[in-house]
Amino acid sequence: MKTTQHEAHTHDHTTDFNQLLKSNGLKVTKPRLRVLEVISDKKTAITQPELERVFGAEIDRVTLYRILASFEDKGILHKIFDLHGTATYAICSTKCSADHHHDQHVHFICSVCNSVYCLDEISVPKINIPANFSLHAIAINAVGICEVCQAQQD
Numbered sequence: 001m002k003t004t005q006h007e008a009h010t011h012d013h014t015t016d017f018n019q020l021l022k023s024n025g026l027k028v029t030k031p032r033l034r035v036l037e038v039i040s041d042k043k044t045a046i047t048q049p050e051l052e053r054v055f056g057a058e059i060d061r062v063t064l065y066r067i068l069a070s071f072e073d074k075g076i077l078h079k080i081f082d083l084h085g086t087a088t089y090a091i092c093s094t095k096c097s098a099d100h101h102h103d104q105h106v107h108f109i110c111s112v113c114n115s116v117y118c119l120d121e122i123s124v125p126k127i128n129i130p131a132n133f134s135l136h137a138i139a140i141n142a143v144g145i146c147e148v149c150q151a152q153q154d
Contacts, residue, residue, distance in 0.1 A: 024074040031059045035067050036076075036091075045080050045088035045107075045116040080107045080116050083143070088116045104138060110146035112153075117146065 017036045021028045038054055039046055051064055059067075068089055071077040077089045106122040109115070124138050145153070 020076065024076060026070065026074065031063055032067055032071075034059065035064070035071070039077065039089060040091050042090075043117070045082075045090040045118065047082075047086050047088050049086075051089075080118075080139070080141075082114050082116050083109055083111065084114065090116070090118050106140050106142055108142045108144065108146070110149055111143050112145055112149035115146055115148075 017033050018028050020036070021032055026032065034055065035051065038051065048061075048064060048068060051059075051068075052061055055064065068077065072079055072089070075092050078092050079087050079089055082088055104124040106119045106124065108117040108119050110117075119142070124140050127135065127138055129135050
């Protein structure tokens with residue numbers, strides 16, 4: 001499997017994240033920066049409960065919920081539902097905005113570990129919808145076994 005955008009982010013993001021928050025009209029705060037740092041360094045999408053475990057007392061549940069909601073509203077994060085219906089979050093494309101998400105890619109969900117991977121290199125085909133319909137989102141999920149689980153089964 002190809003490297004996802006989330007694996008590639010291993011350097012210091014502080015300057016990029018400061019600019020990202022400011023350009024979206026959000027105040028630069030330590031909790032917002034920490035959420036961006038943790039999510040962008042993940043190979044897979046992450047759930048709010050997982051983030052709560054990572055942050056412990058550093059960021060309370062309500063603050064985390066508000067940060068995730070505002071990031072999704074601004075087009076900074078996109079939400080993907082795993083096989084159990086739990087929302088997971090991943091960094092959006094730089095082309096996303098508050099008005100329109102451009103994360104038109106396939107998501108791979110592992111049927112063994114339930115991890116969600118963004119497959120940025122696989123685009124969603126253009127969908128022609130009937131006149132007088134308004135398209136808000138397209139979600140295509142591929143379900144199978146990820147490379148980690150596959151290696152454990154071999």
